[in-house]
Amino acid sequence: MRKRGKKIEANLEYLRKLFIMPDSPDKFIEFGHELLEMIHDFFKEKGGIHSSITLPELSRIFNQTAVPSDPQLIKDVLYEIKTKVTAHSVKVGNPYYVGHMISAIPYFMILLEMIIAALNQNQVKIETAKASSFVERELVAWFHRLIFNKSESYYQKHIQNPKIALGNVTSDGTISNLTAFTVAREKAFPPDGDFAGVREEGVQRALKHYGYSRGVILVSARGHYSIKKAANLLGLGEENVVCIPADLNHRIDIDRLYQKVKSFRREKGRRRTKIVSIVGIAGTTETGNIDDLTRLGEIAREVGAYFHVDACWGGSALLVDEYSSSLKGIEKADSVSIDAHKLLYCPMAMGLILFRNERDLNTIKQTSQYVIRRDSVDTGRFTIEGSRPFACLKPWAALKIIGRQGYGLLFKSARENSKSLKEILERSGNFETLNTPELFILIYRFIPRAVREQIQEWRKQKKATRDKTRAKEIERNIRKVNHIINGLNIKLHKALRRDDTTFVSRTKLESTLYRPQNIVVLRAVLINPLTNNAILNEIVETQNRIGMKIWKEFESAYLKVATGNSVNP
């Protein structure tokens, strides 16, 4: 390892030179070259996806407890980044990494980041962001149109209308959802007579004025945790996120939702519940499935509730006609959130929140004397964040470079990979798939063929028998075996992390064939266009091989259930 860089004395002339692009850009190019090679190495490097270094080892590398005092040479710090940081970063762009909603990104994104940093605009204010404010509005209009599809004249009128905002560019989906629920809360408890509105007077007076005991957000059990976070932040309380069970397709159970809504309407007096928002999910984080947005929209309209669609994952699929039918009903939403760092293949992180009604964001509009004056055209009047980067350049340029056409091909590749993985897993025999992928996410578990068949047999028997004691006994067996298989899959996942040549993630779900039992599942997100059939075969082979090895530790426990039992023929 190279020795730590020599100490240098700080002097203002040297520092000033750091602040200007060197007159001849040679030095910049030189560093750029080095960096490029470093990045290239990072992607080419054989070996693990997560690097083999342990977390305690990393703790010992990054244990400098005080701010550095003496300046160091740029090249020394870049070298330090290379050896300490880049070498131990996660290769999220690796085609064998199919575990999270992250993928390889197009290399032009790196160029766009250079432009964004060099311009260093602050989107909060027109005085610090001139053309970039207009780019942002254009991008927002594009997505508004994709979702709500109002008339050309509507967009001509509003695309650059500074009096309103069709939506915001946010730092991520969590802030997008928070923005939506802030508006929803505002609309649930607006100014009325001598009540100045929840924004001015707070949640307690709002509930009191309107005669409610609480405000709730209704969402399926598949809802993202940011929804609870928003309920906490907004002072509604996490317990007032009412989780409706998901059906076997991981979609909100519409009947259960409707019953719940009706039960709220029957409440009388001071115990009444205000529905702040009904939420639909367009691409659940865990399974990628889509709620029945049409029915949700109808119910929301029927009861006069705000309807938000969390489409952080799936919203961008609207770029491709073929997905418009599965997302049908999204146009009924009051607001829709979409993440650019997911299906738009942008780097971390950028969200969008779009509002059907162009006046809705005015409910949270703010002004101040020194920035975003009342009569200003500043974008910052409408956002939750203050200072914001010119991040919108990335999806704006990507949509031009890739085009709807190109995204169509990328999604087609993702869909085919999802289908392939399902087939490969089912062919293998030792896996059970647990959802029908709608948006490139497949969940499944490792379960040796004999066990899978035994459970199938039990289920058949249970259906056939009229003997209740017998049925209960079978159910108990299934539960016991599932418990064993849960342990097996947790252990398998940990072993796969150690093996580190492939990566899928892991979660636990209640809405499967075995409900209400929670089932541990492996989760593959198949959006990397560099992932292909051969790679998927290798991934499954690895899981099968390691899984069968681990199974030995679990087999006897299984056999005890299976054989200590007259069910077995």
Add this chain to the structure above:
Amino acid sequence: MRKRGKKIEANLEYLRKLFIMPDSPDKFIEFGHELLEMIHDFFKEKGGIHSSITLPELSRIFNQTAVPSDPQLIKDVLYEIKTKVTAHSVKVGNPYYVGHMISAIPYFMILLEMIIAALNQNQVKIETAKASSFVERELVAWFHRLIFNKSESYYQKHIQNPKIALGNVTSDGTISNLTAFTVAREKAFPPDGDFAGVREEGVQRALKHYGYSRGVILVSARGHYSIKKAANLLGLGEENVVCIPADLNHRIDIDRLYQKVKSFRREKGRRRTKIVSIVGIAGTTETGNIDDLTRLGEIAREVGAYFHVDACWGGSALLVDEYSSSLKGIEKADSVSIDAHKLLYCPMAMGLILFRNERDLNTIKQTSQYVIRRDSVDTGRFTIEGSRPFACLKPWAALKIIGRQGYGLLFKSARENSKSLKEILERSGNFETLNTPELFILIYRFIPRAVREQIQEWRKQKKATRDKTRAKEIERNIRKVNHIINGLNIKLHKALRRDDTTFVSRTKLESTLYRPQNIVVLRAVLINPLTNNAILNEIVETQNRIGMKIWKEFESAYLKVATGNSVNP
């Protein structure tokens, strides 16, 4: 102008190639070169700071109402960015641009952005951010130590302790402040008996359980608008931000604060007020002045209130010993927010929020099955945002490259520029400076010498007279003239925007010599190390020249006040 790029057909092979760094990095380098030149041109270009294009003209450029369908060549899109976006961006790095908390940035930041984009880590989770999670914790510990200065063993123990968080990296100061007040609210209304805490049950039940009618945040009139925003979001209500007047040094009036706090303590029964947080400001947005943090900390401790310091602007000054006395008392805070895109000279945007008590962020800790599991070490358990970029690499590397020493020199240059500008303005005779810069912000107004002297004379006379009617008359005159000068400065600011060779910002303040009258002021933020004495002279000369020209339109109105009046000798 070049013709719009030729249409190209999307094909998957072409798209896949976008996703990998080309085998030979030539193409990347080629684009990199072009970009570099474009960026270089942007900075070198003569002409206006904001570009002369009007907002309506920009509206017509960015008026494409539908998402592009066909893919375009990267070079065509880069060309479009160059001509439409870069050409009409604000030159925030120009040394004549001294109007906002934004400056030139060191060019190595662009290299760091390349690394961040290429690695594309998502800080939410260790499975998507390995070494980068450790970098973040190290950076957070550095700032924690700068502020709270606990023992070496404390930092050894906690710097990489995944069970707690000493603070968060956020998307900006607004989210930092929001995080602080979320924790403050949680600590104001914690779980108690059968009350599960405000997080679980919401604001209304929290107030009811603890027997309060409202929760308030106390801050000076100089407080940033993000504090009101947070009070709205958190369900406390904007009207429950209690603004305490600032003194002539733009610091919170401690006596008035103390009176207010005591008045809350005298409240009885159901009308009681809970103090959620007392806020100190370390570098007000408008004037850069610093509250008396020591006294604020004492009062907060006395009444058992949470104490937050908004040091988004000034916190980084702690890097340099010479500022530690003016920031004294900051170590008494429960939390401190600092922005990296301000005095750390990082690109937009990144904030930090630090908590004195390493357990405080546990009050908002969240978990989910698919990400940030309960037993995980994921950073996302503690943050308001979900997906977050590896932004912390920028200040982390900058602190190594520039060092505390280097920041010392940068701040020295900023301090000298502030002092110089004050002197130049005062020497000119036609300006009145209105604060003593502590952290590189100077406010002042254009006021022709004769008018300034007339007001001085009136003030002297008013002090001398015992005739109340006379005193009132003089006061009325001063008010009238100030009103005229307000109009003059608004008009001057607009004319300067049109001239566009220099830039300062404008605001309106109540705490000046002329309180309670609001005074329109020009505001210079002097942190660009490329700004120098000669440039400051030019800026003042331009303002004086244009100001004197505009003054002609205002002079007769002034003379009417000044001469229609026996005051004038």
